[in-house]
Amino acid sequence: MEKQTKNKNLKNRAAQFWKTGLLLLLTAIILTVPLPAQKRMIQIKGSDTLVNLVQVLAEEYMAKNPGAAIAVLGGGSGTGITALINGTCDLADHSREWKQKELDLAYEKGVKPRIFAIAIDALSIVVNEKNPIDILTMAQVGSIFRGEIKNWKVLGGADQKISLYGRQSNSGTYAFLQEHVLNNKNYSPDVKEMNGNAQIIEAVTQDVAGIGYVGVGYLFDQNGQLRKGIKVLKIKKDETSPEYSPLNKEAVYSARYPISRPLYQSTNGKPSVAVANFIRFELSPEGQAIVEREGFFRIGKELQAENEKNLK
Amino acid sequence: MISVKKKSLASEFKEKLIEKLLATSGLLVLMILASIFALLLITTIPAFKEINLKEFLTSSRWDPTSPEKPEYGILSMVVSTLLVTAGALAIAFPLGLGVAAYLSDVANHKVREIVKPIVELLAAIPSVVVGFVGLTLVGPLIARIFKLSNGLNALNGSLLLAIMALPTIISISEDSLQAVPPSYVKASLALGANRWQSLVRVKIPAAISGITASFMLGLGRAIGETMTVLMATGNARSFPHGFLDSVRTLSANIAIELGEVPYYTTHYYALFALGLILFIMTFLINLTADLILEKQKRKLQ
Numbered sequence: 170m171e172k173q174t175k176n177k178n179l180k181n182r183a184a185q186f187w188k189t190g191l192l193l194l195l196t197a198i199i200l201t202v203p204l205p206a207q208k209r210m211i212q213i214k215g216s217d218t219l220v221n222l223v224q225v226l227a228e229e230y231m232a233k234n235p236g237a238a239i240a241v242l243g244g245g246s247g248t249g250i251t252a253l254i255n256g257t258c259d260l261a262d263h264s265r266e267w268k269q270k271e272l273d274l275a276y277e278k279g280v281k282p283r284i285f286a287i288a289i290d291a292l293s294i295v296v297n298e299k300n301p302i303d304i305l306t307m308a309q310v311g312s313i314f315r316g317e318i319k320n321w322k323v324l325g326g327a328d329q330k331i332s333l334y335g336r337q338s339n340s341g342t343y344a345f346l347q348e349h350v351l352n353n354k355n356y357s358p359d360v361k362e363m364n365g366n367a368q369i370i371e372a373v374t375q376d377v378a379g380i381g382y383v384g385v386g387y388l389f390d391q392n393g394q395l396r397k398g399i400k401v402l403k404i405k406k407d408e409t410s411p412e413y414s415p416l417n418k419e420a421v422y423s424a425r426y427p428i429s430r431p432l433y434q435s436t437n438g439k440p441s442v443a444v445a446n447f448i449r450f451e452l453s454p455e456g457q458a459i460v461e462r463e464g465f466f467r468i469g470k471e472l473q474a475e476n477e478k479n480l481k
Numbered sequence: 482m483i484s485v486k487k488k489s490l491a492s493e494f495k496e497k498l499i500e501k502l503l504a505t506s507g508l509l510v511l512m513i514l515a516s517i518f519a520l521l522l523i524t525t526i527p528a529f530k531e532i533n534l535k536e537f538l539t540s541s542r543w544d545p546t547s548p549e550k551p552e553y554g555i556l557s558m559v560v561s562t563l564l565v566t567a568g569a570l571a572i573a574f575p576l577g578l579g580v581a582a583y584l585s586d587v588a589n590h591k592v593r594e595i596v597k598p599i600v601e602l603l604a605a606i607p608s609v610v611v612g613f614v615g616l617t618l619v620g621p622l623i624a625r626i627f628k629l630s631n632g633l634n635a636l637n638g639s640l641l642l643a644i645m646a647l648p649t650i651i652s653i654s655e656d657s658l659q660a661v662p663p664s665y666v667k668a669s670l671a672l673g674a675n676r677w678q679s680l681v682r683v684k685i686p687a688a689i690s691g692i693t694a695s696f697m698l699g700l701g702r703a704i705g706e707t708m709t710v711l712m713a714t715g716n717a718r719s720f721p722h723g724f725l726d727s728v729r730t731l732s733a734n735i736a737i738e739l740g741e742v743p744y745y746t747t748h749y750y751a752l753f754a755l756g757l758i759l760f761i762m763t764f765l766i767n768l769t770a771d772l773i774l775e776k777q778k779r780k781l782q
Contacts, residue, residue: 251742255744268743329630355549358719368616372631376624
């Protein structure tokens with residue numbers, strides 16, 4: 170009798186063993202079969218200037234399309250572009266254009282980037298609120314960050330050593346300023362390199378001799394109020410031209426504010442249906458309204474037309 | 482009879498197996514170390530196709546993404562790393578030795594039992610939290626004391642690293658003071674020395690190699706620390722002229738740039754070269770510490 174139960178137990182066990190094995194095998198097969206495209210998570214990675222904006226856009230989009238899943242990560246434009254080249258994201262956010270080296274590497278790996286402009290950013294130059302200076306020319310900003318002007322006295326301010334704050338070299342903002350304002354010259358080695366826009370604002374708020382550069386979106390707190398403790402400088406294109414503040418929307422739309430740039434997203438080749446739908450949402454009047462609400466500026470007709478072409 | 486023999490055979494086999502397993506895990510650690518070193522070395526070599534080794538070691542300009550001319554000089558970063566670390570030890574060592582002497586000689590048993598675990602708990606604070614304290618608390622404090630416009634400098638980094646190196650220094654120094662045979666102190670006291678004299682002239686010299694080792698291990702901890710200095714020292718690339726200058730250490734530079742660097746470019750390989758330099762620096766320090774500890778062990782036996 171006992172022996173029989175033992176036998177039965179053994180048989181049961183064997184059966185169970187096979188069942189589990191079969192189940193495991195099935196799971197393995199299911200896992201290797203690619204899931205339908207719209208169920209897959211869209212991975213977005215890149216520019217820290219864009220990360221908050223794209224996060225908000227993604228949340229609104231997911232609220233409207235329950236099937237959609239989007240993950241947004243920061244890390245810098247370089248990080249995003251590298252991720253796109255290595256195939257670890259679907260959409261790269263970048264606040265500067267592709268470098269030739271990156272394009273070469275992409276083509277080498279069979280990645281064909283398509284670039285979409287989704288918003289316009291104006292780079293603002295901020296100083297401490299106690300700083301008496303209100304207006305600088307592009308050339309002066311360039312000299313300050315190249316380390317040629319070292320004291321506020323030279324510019325009509327207090328006799329104080331200028332304390333420079335900037336982004337790290339992986340930031341699109343860093344590259345943009347270097348290209349457009351520093352005329353492709355080196356930054357001063359005295360620039361303190363902070364981890365993000367928010368840290369620069371924080372540092373300039375505490376430092377009476379500080380000057381930093383941040384995207385316009387970061388000048389406002391959650392309630393849309395201009396942050397306390399900082400002053401946003403008005404910028405002149407050159408000595409003779411009138412000055413404009415990046416807070417003046419009309420000046421940015423019309424490209425009269427001199428330090429502005431488009432913000433981009435790139436895909437590898439023609440975007441998949443899911444990704445294309447998200448990009449369409451970003452470019453729609455609704456998406457562009459969010460862009461404005463987040464402190465950036467909507468894109469003009471010319472760039473829109475180019476985007477449309479890239480979507481096809 | 483047979484079953485006994487069988488059992489002994491089985492247990493012998495088991496013993497052999499365990500022995501082999503332990504030997505393998507020992508070897509594994511060695512292999513991991515060797516392969517990390519090999520990886521660093523292999524990835525470093527391509528960097529020197531474009532970079533002049535002499536310039537790499539002696540130039541103080543580091544600007545690989547420069548639109549003018551990429552520069553790969555590590556001198557400022559090496560000096561910054563040494564500066565921050567030396568500052569940290571100048572603060573942590575006297576303080577740590579003082580606490581260790583207090584715990585081993587002055588404090589009663591109960592106090593020691595409470596204080597020592599708390600000191601060791603200090604080591605459990607995540608470095609990013611220490612960095613945050615530096616950014617928001619120590620930095621503004623330094624700015625106010627030295628009348629600077631900001632406190633993101635080498636001194637800030639040193640203070641924070643001192644806090645992080647303290648647990649190692651206190652714990653090992655205290656252990657080595659405890660390990661001094663009581664007969665030494667008894668003899669000293671019997672000769673008429675007071676407690677302070679016996680501590681400073683007998684006990685500390687007897688434990689000196691353990692104390693030195695604690696110092697070296699603290700150094701090893703401080704020199705490679707990344708997140709804290711990254712957050713607290715401002716990361717300016719210029720050559721430092723003092724503790725009140727903003728500095729960028731080797732580890733901070735790797736952390737800042739490795740995330741964005743286009744792969745398989747000179748810049749990418751150069752970052753591995755930085756890693757190799759840092760690895761050699763910490764390796765030498767830890768090796769020295771080990772040799773000193775070994776020497777003490779032999780002396781006390």
